[in-house]
Amino acid sequence: xxxxxxxxxxxxxxxxxxxxxxxxxxxxxxxxxxxxxxxxxxxxxxxxxxxxxxxxxxxxxxxxxxxxxxxxxxxxxxxxxxxxxxxxxxxxxxxxxxxxxxxxxxxxxxxxxxxxxxxxxxxxxxxxxxxxxxxxxxxxxxxxxxxxxxxxxxxxxxxxxxxxxxxxxxxxxxxxxxxxxxxxxxxxxxxxxxxxxxxxxxxxxxxxxxxxxxxxxxxxxxxxxxxxxxxxxxxxxxxxxxxxxxxxxxxxxxxxxxxxxxxxxxxxxxxxxxxxxxxxxxxxxxxxxxxxxxxxxxxxxxxxxxxxxxxxxxxxxxxxxxxxxxx
Amino acid sequence: xxxxxxxxxxxxxxxxxxxxxxxxxxxxxxxxxxxxxxxxxxxxxxxxxxxxxxxxxxxxxxxxxxxxxxxxxxxxxxxxxxxxxxxxxxxxxxxxxxxxxxxxxxxxxxxxxxxxxxxxxxxxxxxxxxxxxxxxxxxxxxxxxxxxxxxxxxxxxxxxxxxxxxxxxxxxxxxxxxxxxxxxxxxxxxxxxxxxxxxxxxxxxxxxxxxxxxxxxxxxxxxxxxxxxxxxxxxxxxxxxxxxxxxxxxxxxxxxxxxxxxxxxxxxxxxxxxxxxxxxxxxxxxxxxxxxxxxxxxxxxxxxxxxxxxxxxxxxxxx
Numbered sequence: 240x241x242x243x244x245x246x247x248x249x250x251x252x253x254x255x256x257x258x259x260x261x262x263x264x265x266x267x268x269x270x271x272x273x274x275x276x277x278x279x280x281x282x283x284x285x286x287x288x289x290x291x292x293x294x295x296x297x298x299x300x301x302x303x304x305x306x307x308x309x310x311x312x313x314x315x316x317x318x319x320x321x322x323x324x325x326x327x328x329x330x331x332x333x334x335x336x337x338x339x340x341x342x343x344x345x346x347x348x349x350x351x352x353x354x355x356x357x358x359x360x361x362x363x364x365x366x367x368x369x370x371x372x373x374x375x376x377x378x379x380x381x382x383x384x385x386x387x388x389x390x391x392x393x394x395x396x397x398x399x400x401x402x403x404x405x406x407x408x409x410x411x412x413x414x415x416x417x418x419x420x421x422x423x424x425x426x427x428x429x430x431x432x433x434x435x436x437x438x439x440x441x442x443x444x445x446x447x448x449x450x451x452x453x454x455x456x457x458x459x460x461x462x463x464x465x466x467x468x469x470x471x472x473x474x475x476x477x478x479x480x481x482x483x484x485x486x487x488x489x490x491x492x493x494x495x496x497x498x499x500x501x502x503x504x505x506x507x508x509x510x511x512x513x514x515x516x517x518x519x520x521x522x523x524x525x526x527x528x529x530x531x532x533x534x535x536x537x538x539x540x541x542x543x544x545x546x547x548x549x550x551x552x553x554x555x556x557x558x559x560x561x562x563x564x565x566x
Numbered sequence: 567x568x569x570x571x572x573x574x575x576x577x578x579x580x581x582x583x584x585x586x587x588x589x590x591x592x593x594x595x596x597x598x599x600x601x602x603x604x605x606x607x608x609x610x611x612x613x614x615x616x617x618x619x620x621x622x623x624x625x626x627x628x629x630x631x632x633x634x635x636x637x638x639x640x641x642x643x644x645x646x647x648x649x650x651x652x653x654x655x656x657x658x659x660x661x662x663x664x665x666x667x668x669x670x671x672x673x674x675x676x677x678x679x680x681x682x683x684x685x686x687x688x689x690x691x692x693x694x695x696x697x698x699x700x701x702x703x704x705x706x707x708x709x710x711x712x713x714x715x716x717x718x719x720x721x722x723x724x725x726x727x728x729x730x731x732x733x734x735x736x737x738x739x740x741x742x743x744x745x746x747x748x749x750x751x752x753x754x755x756x757x758x759x760x761x762x763x764x765x766x767x768x769x770x771x772x773x774x775x776x777x778x779x780x781x782x783x784x785x786x787x788x789x790x791x792x793x794x795x796x797x798x799x800x801x802x803x804x805x806x807x808x809x810x811x812x813x814x815x816x817x818x819x820x821x822x823x824x825x826x827x828x829x830x831x832x833x834x835x836x837x838x839x840x841x842x843x844x845x846x847x848x849x850x851x852x853x854x855x856x857x858x859x860x861x862x863x864x865x866x867x868x869x870x871x872x873x874x875x876x877x878x879x880x881x882x883x884x885x
Binding site for chain 1: 631633677681682683684686687688690691692693694695696697698699701702705706807810813814817823855856857858859860861862863865866869870873874
């Protein structure tokens with residue numbers, strides 16, 4: 240290569256890297272801040288401690304699902320079953336509790352079921368070679384169907400206070416669900432960034448062939464990744480049930496798209512290998528605030544899918560465009 | 567010579583075995599399944615799914631996916647019902663519904679071909695947007711339509727065959743012709759198989775991709791009108807879950823996500839499987855709420871079975 244071409248190549252590379260390193264990461268927090276400022280005009284109480292805590296509490300369920308979704312997306316996969324799994328786990332856990340199972344074993348059953356669904360997703364994707372969106376989409380219908388059978392068209396409510404504490408309790412002024420979400424997020428962040436296994440997930444997503452040649456056990460990693468997503472979906476389902484004091488089939492449905500939206504808005508690429516938990520949390524907060532703002536403006540809840548859809552399409556579009564710039 | 571015979575045995579699509587197995591099962595557990603009336607019924611129920619699945623197949627052949635087609639189906643019905651309610655002539659209202667669905671497909675195509683969004687996320691986002699639009703425009707209600715034409719479209723039998731079946735088969739024939747003998751079909755196969763060669767041969771890839779998604783949208787619209795005619799109403803969730811059925815029918819039929827292999831002709835087998843499965847469960851008296859999980863399991867099972875058989879036969883061929 241001639242010197243000029245080399246320099247040009249270097250410059251080009253720097254431009255890409257510079258965009259990625261300095262401007263890219265700032266974009267999202269700034270977006271969040273701008274949204275907050277807009278909302279503070281709509282609602283004078285926006286910047287009060289009480290409202291901020293309330294927004295955080297509203298975002299917890301989404302944060303927990305989206306954390307698991309992020310891990311799957313890092314491997315260039317997708318998990319469309321999370322909404323169904325959330326509903327199924329919520330229904331199973333509350334059904335068990337209502338029928339007299341102590342709370343801790345009931346929750347353990349719910350978590351195990353969610354993880355099992357995740358594991359099955361992994362098996363379908365890796366062992367049988369189904370495209371992730373087909374496998375997990377099928378599992379979504381199975382989970383929804385099982386929830387329907389479990390509930391027989393009824394709604395469960397009137398759960399014991401000990402269980403509801405998980406969704407609506409406080410530790411001094413901090414809501415319990417916020418603490419749970421924070422624990423999940425921090426644990427996953429450290430797992431992804433500080434452990435070998437976590438780094439393998441990034442490597443696998445960035446370049447599967449290279450990962451295989453460098454000795455990463457792809458099957459094991461993928462099974463683990465999908466199981467983790469099922470696990471977080473189960474946690475989210477339990478928190479949701481505890482917060483609503485109700486379980487109903489179909490209750491997790493909006494979260495599938497919102498979780499993907501949160502991850503993508505947070506900078507996780509659907510092509511895999513890029514992104515992380517902090518971005519996803521910002522994405523989830525932005526999405527929660529958008530819905531919050533819609534409610535403040537008095538928009539009917541029927542508009543929510545429209546807005547979520549538009550937001551995710553815009554986010555993915557920007558993801559694709561910025562990736563093109565930085566290449 | 568012996569080898570050839572073996573290959574022929576293996577290459578009977580596994581889906582046929584599954585359908586036969588279902589027939590045997592139902593002859594025990596679903597009395598009345600084999601009555602002539604019920605077999606016609608299966609055909610009528612399968613008709614909209616066939617139309618929808620043809621659209622799903624051509625999209626999958628381009629290595630894409632359309633997860634919005636179920637919602638688009640409902641949206642076309644809503645558009646049709648709203649137009650009819652406002653006093654438009656019924657045929658015009660039907661055309662309006664179909665065109666509305668075509669526009670949804672067009673937008674999908676533009677997002678995939680021009681903006682380079684991954685197909686599943688583009689169509690999933692689209693599905694969400696349309697759901698919202700449909701809910702807002704109908705306030706979540708079912709819009710009733712009354713007209714004699716609907717009775718004709720859903721139940722008439724001009725040639726001794728019920729209209730929905732006739733329409734579905736007509737569309738099947740037209741698309742089969744398009745796929746075989748026109749540039750439209752060639753481009754679709756090439757998009758999935760070897761898009762680079764297609765580009766070098768001077769074809770307009772972007773236009774071909776947009777055309778594919780638009781046609782898929784139009785087909786979803788036609789399926790939507792068929793469903794709306796049968797129920798004499800338009801509701802946005804009329805096609806909830808149908809996208810899964812359509813994609814499942816495509817994959818079970820043997821169209822692959824990766825190589826531009828398969829085709830519309832095979833999909834009809836998948837549609838038959840799903841229609842037989844659903845109908846038999848109804849005839850056997852299995853409550854609706856059990857069917858979602860059951861059908862999801864059977865469909866995933868069929869896909870896995872299919873993959874395993876292919877893998878085994880593939881291993882044999884390469885040996």
